[in-house]
Amino acid sequence: MELKRLYDDHFAETVLKRMTSGKTGGAMTKKMLCDWMGEHIGPKTTPKPGQEGKGKEIIEMPKATGRARFSRPALRLVKELLLSGLSPAEFKAALLDLNNPAYDELRKAVKLVGDGGREMNTQEMRGMIAADLDFLDNIGASWDKISIRDERLEAISELTQAEKEARQAAITRMIGMEINPKIRHRLTLLDHILDEVIADGRPLDRVVLEFAREEWLGPKRRKELMDFQAERKQQNITARLSLGGEVTQKAVLKHQLLTEQGGRCLFCGKNFSNPKTTNVAHGELSFENAHLAHIVADSKGGPRAYVNLVLACDGCNRAQENRYHADAFAQNRFPIGWDAFMGIVSGCAGMRPFKKKILCTKSEDEAALMVQNKTALQETAWIAKLARVLICLKLGWKLDAEGEERRIVVVTGSVTNRVATRYGLYSLLGGPERVKKLADAKAAIETAVKNVEEASDDELDKLCDDFPKEWKMKKRKGADHWDKDHALWLLRRLHIANEDEINEKDRKDDRHHALDAMVLSFLSHKAGNPRESLYFGLPPGKNWKEEFSLRLSSVQAESLRFEKPVLRETIYGLRPGESGKLSAVIRREVFPMAYGGLTPDGKLIKFAVGNLRSRLPSIRIKSISSLLGAIANDLEGIADGQKREKEWYLLCQDLRLKPNGPLIKKVSCWSDKPEQANYCNMSKDWTPEREAAGKGQWRCAKGSHQGQWVYLDTLSKPRIRAVKVFESIAKVKSDLEADSDCARVVMFLQSGCIVKIDGEVKSGAKKLPEGNYRVGGVEEAARKIDLYSAGGTKFEKIPLTSLLTQNFRRVH
Ligand SMILES: [Zn+2]
Incomplete structure (x- = not known):
């Protein structure tokens, strides 16, 4: 809709005008189009995650695809089934008929045929076997019931009441079936831990599994999540600062949404009153009576999470009732129409465009799907399912016994986090030193507040100039003297940050695992259900902080598992070094050599000629290292840092020893850990002779x-x-x-x-x-x-x- 309007405007204003003006003979030049786009849409039409686009943004469609990778072969089959126009039974028969060449490619793709050629795959660990196609039978004649059940898993879990040996065999089989090595590894670990617990004679009657979702994210998604959390933390501090006094978490959330929505109710466009006062001016909406409205209703799986909440005024909230807001708009229940609403949403500068804006402007089903993809990770759900089956098999429990209390509870790390934070339990971590340090800092800030409040104007400057350096307190911009309000405001911000730090989980203290485990042990099976009163809490009637403090003082986290560090660096060989000993050689890209390394998400860290210089001695080919040495000298002659970096970039585009010689992109270097003992020859064709010659695939564990x-x-x-x-x-x-x-x-x-x-x-x-x-x-x-x-x-x-x-x- 947005695009169509833009297109229409564009047509009317530009093309038609040009055609009639005759200046360009009616033709639309590329430059004219670009200028127009720049003016009307803004230079950046697709903002990057975490970055606000300038000007107007085009609201992109959310991706409705992206299922968990575990069911990809089955999904592929379902897709092909839909495209084939065959009934599921006909489709299955065609797949199983090896004489039908039309499905050769598909059979290969899902590994239904063996590597060698046209015989059927019989090893389930190598891909799909004929029996895996049985799910097609369950679909029946129509496509309405398309679903992919994991029948192998179901068959395995039926064994929960079988003999111990049979159950252990099923566990081994289940782990072996898993294609994701990370999941396989975690399941193996869980299997071993359960063995140990059983061997220790400690009876288990309930198991709570906590999953940390960032464990399962790729580097890009993980960074997105971290950025989002950091941003939320800052917003949180700002909200508490402007609200003042003791504030509830709900008030903070409301304030954050208020800022995000530009102070307006999204559904009527009117402004909310000042959150600091209870006075509501004429024509304003009461902030105090404003509601946190779900975008996707919780009955549709919408969580009570920031991404799924908007601030609605009392009137609009009533008007909406239980409807999805788009439906309420369709029924004209709000004072403004859908187009005006879209305008307000696109104008919300603080709203995260790639998430909430899309959520607000999609149909309910699309939004529900998106919320599900963004908040509950399928990978986590899948491994939780496997872990549950494994535990039941191990202990001979019935899987998901009905009518009983669930013996296995699965929660995410955020639940534990919220409970622990609510009772201030993380302040117990870090040992007495950390607790004392933060308490001292708190006291110092409180004293400073008192002193500033009581100080006369003459005393104020001296008092404030004596603030500790680490507080980083600065006068108001351009002011010669301190003013009281400003100093108090800064101190309050410091106070809030200190409070946050006290309540933050100190991951350096390994007892945080023990503390989390203790919290988890109190979470009931109701923890999975937000409607239950104990969802985010511990049983009432106790001073939990005191209780936990007492327990924690005698805790020594014993069963911590430290995973083996992975073999990271692979080198292509060992070469005799100056001393004649075999040393590791790697190939390094030249361009990044002038940078301080890479961030976890693969961005280059700060350019400096010194970086290049420090790496010169590791280059094995003398002529290249002297060439780069000369370049380093030249670069240092350029005063402007930006020009220097640009020059380095240009030089690397065409780096050659001789004018027509080969382009140098990578050079052979000694590894940072050149000693042979750091590496192990892990090649498949290992022989003592090849090893002695330094040949083969050598791998290193980066010193771990x-x-x-x-x-x-x-x-x-x-x-x-x-x-x-x-x-x-x-x-x-x-x-x-x-x-x-x-x-x-x-x-x-x-x-x-x-x-x-x-x-x-x-x-x-x-x-x-x-x-x-x-x-x-x-x-x-x-x-x-x-x-x-x-x-x-x-x-x-x-x-x-x-x-x-x-x-x-x-x-x-
Ligand atoms: Zn409203």
């Missing part, structure tokens, strides 16, 4: 390791040997035992494991009482260990030698 063996040398001094990701823990141990320098292997340490000492250990001024500690980190060269006590106190750099005098040993 699975843990460290502690052993005593012949002088009884403790030594540490890290076990690399590609090494076998047992093999390293037996190698050490065979080594004449090693007198005894003491233990295997991993960060996060629990160790014990039998007596007090003194290290400098620090005294560690006897007891259990959690290992934070091990300094290999210095042979020192960071330990955490149960209360979260950190004991830094304790020498292994001192610890070993007190029967230091690993207990978990």
Whole structure:
């Protein structure tokens, strides 16, 4: 509709006018069109995520596609079925008929035929097998009942009451069937954890699974989410600042929506009253009586989440009743029409265009689908389903027993987060040091507020100039003196930020896992249902913060799983270095060499000639490194940083040793970790000869390791040997035992494991009482260990030698 109007205007104003003016002989030039577009639509018609487009924006259609990748082959079949015009039964028969060449391509695409050629695939882990097509039978003769059930999963879950061995076999099969390696890995881990819990003799009667959704996002979506969360945090502070006093979460939300909507009700276009007062001027809408209205109703799966809420005035909220707002517009229930509403929505500068604007302007079904895609991730839903089946199989529970309380509850991290924040539980994390530091900061701010309030005008400047530097307080722009209101406003902002920090989850404190687990253990099966009163809360009648504080002081997170670091860097070979030893060689792109590296989402970090210079020694070909050295000198001669960067870009476009020589895009460099020991030859065609020659696919774990063996040398001094990701823990141990320098292997340490000492250990001024500690980190060269006590106190750099005098040993 928007586009059509633009097109019509364009036609009337430009083309018709031009045609009649005769200046260009009636022809429309490209420049004229561009100018017109620039003027009417704005230079950026599609704003990037998180970035506001200038001028008007074209509202894009949301993508209605993008199903979970797990059902892609089946979806492909359904699509082909629809296009084929055959009935599901005919379609299935055609697929199974290998003599029908029309479906060869499709059979190959869904891996229904074996790699070799035309025989049917019989290995379900390699793609689809004939039995997988049975879902087509369930569709029946019409297309109305098209649905893809996971029958393999259903068949497996029917085994929940079978013998233990049969159930374990089903678990193994289920994990093997999963094509996503990340999910396979998590399920294997869950399987092992359950084994351990069962072996420990700890009976399980309820399981709460929490899924952190960012775990399953790709880098781009993850960045979007992080940006969104950061933005929301800032908005939150601003809202609390302008509302003043004690404010509820609902008030903050209303304020944020008010800002986003430009102070107007979307459905009537009138302005809301000032949120700070209860006075409502003539012609204004009462902010106090404004409602949080769902865009997609909760009966359609719309969550009570920021993205799905708008601020509606009391009148419009009544007029809308339970209708979807587009339907209410169609019935003329609002004072303005749909076109005017669209105008208001597109004019909301603060509204995130790629989300809410689309939500507001689509049909209810499209919006519902979008909300589902944006808020509940199918990947999470899928792995939750698999995990549920796995647990039931392991424990012999009936899957989703009806009439009983659900024994397995699945929640997302945000539920735990909200509950913990509501009771201020995260303020308990970080050990006494963090708690004290933040409490001191809070007290200092409160004192400053008091002092500023009581200060006379003469005293004010001196008082404010003495504010700590880290507060970053600045006078009002252009003012020579401080004014009281401004100083108080700044202090209040600081106060809010400090409050937020106190309530923030300190992820450096590993007990946050334990705390979350404790919160989860209180969440009932009702936690999945927003209509239940306990959805975001703990049972009433207790001082939960006190209770949790007490528990947490004796908590040592024991069963933390640290996943093996992945093998990241692959090199194409080892070459003899200057010393004659084989060293790792990689190929590096030249252009990024002048940058400080890459951000996680692949953007180049700050350009500096120094970066290029520091990398020159690693370049193996001398002629190239001297060429780049000369370029670095030239670049330094350019004063303007932007010109310098541009020059580097241009030079890299045509970098050659000789005028007509080959273009240099990548160069052979020594790796940052050139020693052979950092790499392992993991090629399929491994032979000792090829390995000795440095050939094959060598891989490195970027220096990360699975843990460290502690052993005593012949002088009884403790030594540490890290076990690399590609090494076998047992093999390293037996190698050490065979080594004449090693007198005894003491233990295997991993960060996060629990160790014990039998007596007090003194290290400098620090005294560690006897007891259990959690290992934070091990300094290999210095042979020192960071330990955490149960209360979260950190004991830094304790020498292994001192610890070993007190029967230091690993207990978990
Ligand atoms: Zn209204």
